[in-house]
Amino acid sequence: MIPLGGCEEVGRNMTVFEYEGDIVILDMGVQFPEEDMPGIDYILPNTKYLEGREKNIKGVVFSHGHLDHIGAAPILLEKLGNPLVIGRDLTLAMIRHKQEDYKKGTANKLKTIRVNSIDHVIRLGKFTVKFFQVEHSIMDAVGVILETPAGTVVHPGDWTLDRDAHGKSTLDYTHLQKLKKPTVLMLESLGAIHEHRGPSYEDMYKNLEQILRNAPGRVIIGTFSSQIERIKWVIDAAQKLGKKIFLEGYSMKVNIDIAQKLGYIKVQKGVVEDIRKAGNYDDKKVVVVCTGAQGEERAVLSRIVNGDHRFIRLQKNDTIVFSSSVIPGNERTIQRLKDNMYRQCDNVIHGQLMDVHVSGHATREDILDVIDMIRPTYFIPVYANHYMLKEGRKLAMDNGFPDERIFVPDNGSVIEVSKKGARMLERKVPSHYVFVDGLGVTDSQHIVLRDRQVLSEDGMVVVIVTVHGKTGQLVQNPDIISRGFVYLKEYKGLIEELRQKVKGMVIKSDPKTWVDTNQIKNDIRDKVGQFLYTKTEKRPMVLPVVIEV
Known part of the structure; x- marks a missing residue:
């Protein structure tokens, strides 16, 4: 079991299950960008581990139609060779529409299996896939059971427990105790920090x-x-x-x-x-x-x-x-x-004034009730920030669940389960962010993000130097352009001082020693950056431009 996302954040939910070479995937969600990610549209799970294993993927099961569970499907399904897609009617319809939005004319090419009812059983290679009813804030949500000869995984996706007037759960999961052992309960644990139940x-x-x-x-x-x-x-x-x-x-x-x-x-x-x-x-x-x-x-x-x-x-x-x-x-x-x-x-x-929203997620009481109803061999809190997963672990331990049978994974953690026992390996698979920025999809966007963060904090200064193509002599005074750094009209003195400094640097330099214009560019970038910091304690991005005429 390898969570590729959803175990260090809210969103990007995707988990890989592998048995004797066969692979089944649960969910392919997006994560929405944080405030320090300017220009990023959304973030995808990292599928590097699956490269070269595409033919082993027997199917992708979707628990429900929220974007943090289906949003990455159009990009990742294509990247993984368009494996079989399994879900209920509304979920499949929403995936088809997202696929069509992504690339027109491709939705009809999706290979799908419709989950007809909770009793539907599907064979995917060495996996047997079953389903169970869950309560969540969208129609056609289902819990997923993955059976293999080595053990059984129970995963409700996102869930809550609806309760009657006496506080009793309207859903009963005690029948899941009869599943083949060992059983692993992977439980979305956003509710591990919520003590009080919301409105009905x-x-x-x-x-x-x-x-x-x-x-x-x-x-x-x-x-x-x-x-x-x-x-x-x-x-x-x-x-x-x-x-x-x-x-x-x-x-x-x-x-x-x-x-x-x-x-x-x-x-x-x-x-x-x-x-x-x-x-x-x-x-x-x-x-x-x-x-x-x-x-x-x-x-x-x-x-x-x-x-x-x-x-x-x-x-x-x-x-x-x-x-x-x-x-x-x-x-x-x-x-x-x-x-x-x-x-x-x-x-x-809003919710602080009147009950106008009901959460589709559980509470601490719900988590304990589900653990008690299913009585799994192992418990793995998932689909939440790390501190929430740790709270889920502590909650289970405080109520008698053995610590050695609880695993708190990070994204990329590898958990092995067999009839002999279970362990979380020291090695991890790649799980770092994959960014979607306009039409681009890349896992190296952090370099661009760093530049955007610098621009958003301290702005930029462009220094334009015009030199003679043969002699390297300065042709005219350097031009200084500032955006987001200082207001030029109020800092005329600083800009003029900077202009003279750059002029002096070019005049004092020996053009014959230049390998190319990159040398003077680097000198300008370093020395202008140092000068501006000593004057303003800001570090704008410095972009030197050398024009040869």
Whole structure:
């Protein structure tokens, strides 16, 4: 068992299972960029370990349709020779659409197996794949069982436990105790730091209906585009209250269209309207459901709040609802978005004020209940930051699970299991970031990132020196261009001092000793950098340009 992603971050979920040469993969997700990754679109799992093993891949099983589990599929499936894809209807439909978006005309070439029901059994080489029911915040999510002669893996993907009025789980996993031993429970452990249970779906829907019914003007709901069940409920509530729904955000429109074609959502004619017609209706009739609840810069909610949306401008009596959780790492971005909302609108509602979101992830109590119901031989917390995995380990240990049968992996860790025992090897497989930047996919983008970080912090200074092509003599005074370093009009003295320093360097240098212009470039870069630091304590990127005439 080799997690290639998802064990040191939230996202990039992908795990390789290998037995006697046969390989089965679970999930191929993306991770969204952090604040110190300017220009990066998203991050992929590293598949270097699978190079040369493509023919051994018997299939890729997808647990559900969230981007942190399917987002990397179009790129990685192609890279790995288009292996067989297994999933439920909505998951497969979303993968097909992402594949078509990636390269037009390729979706029909996907080789797929549809999981017809929880009882479906699939043979993939020496693996037997089975499924079990899970609760999560998207339709068609499934837990996965991988059976081999050496042991059995139980992996619910992302999950939670829904509970009745008495606090009892509505799902029973005790039947999984009967699986062939040894059993390995790989459990998504985001909930290892959450003690208290959130609201029920019933509470959330009741609150959302109250907001829709009593709002003084338009209602704008920001949520994940994959929250299809929630969006379906908002559409149904709007139908009942005689309101109009305006879906905004490409991914949201696509996902709802997919769900409609599968028959998961039924919409009365005229209830869902084009956003361009929003101004034709009384404000109290307008409900906008949009993407961008994580504060993404160009997502719909951010554009509305920043005044960049073509058809929606915030008004004082609008009601804005954050119906999503905060993905770790996005806290500052979302706080800025909230501040801007509060400046423009009197009615902002989020989870700290009212139960308008239900998490699709577990709590500490849920983790203990699942371990107790399944009673695995080994426990491996996964799909979370490292500290969460360690909390999952501690939680299990404190409640009697033997420490020697718990493994906390990093990305790239190799865990071997047999009937004789289990161990985590000292060696690791490559798992460093693979960046997607526009049309480029590379694992060496950290060099470009470093340059972008320098530019974002201290800016750049361009020094242009024009010299005679034969004599090397300076033809004219050096030109100095600054971007993001200092405001030139306020630092005329510094710029002039820099100009004279560069001029002196070129005049004093002996052109006959130049191997090429690179020598003077390097001298300028080093000495200008030192000079600017002594004057400003900033380290801008220095770009010397030598023009020979």
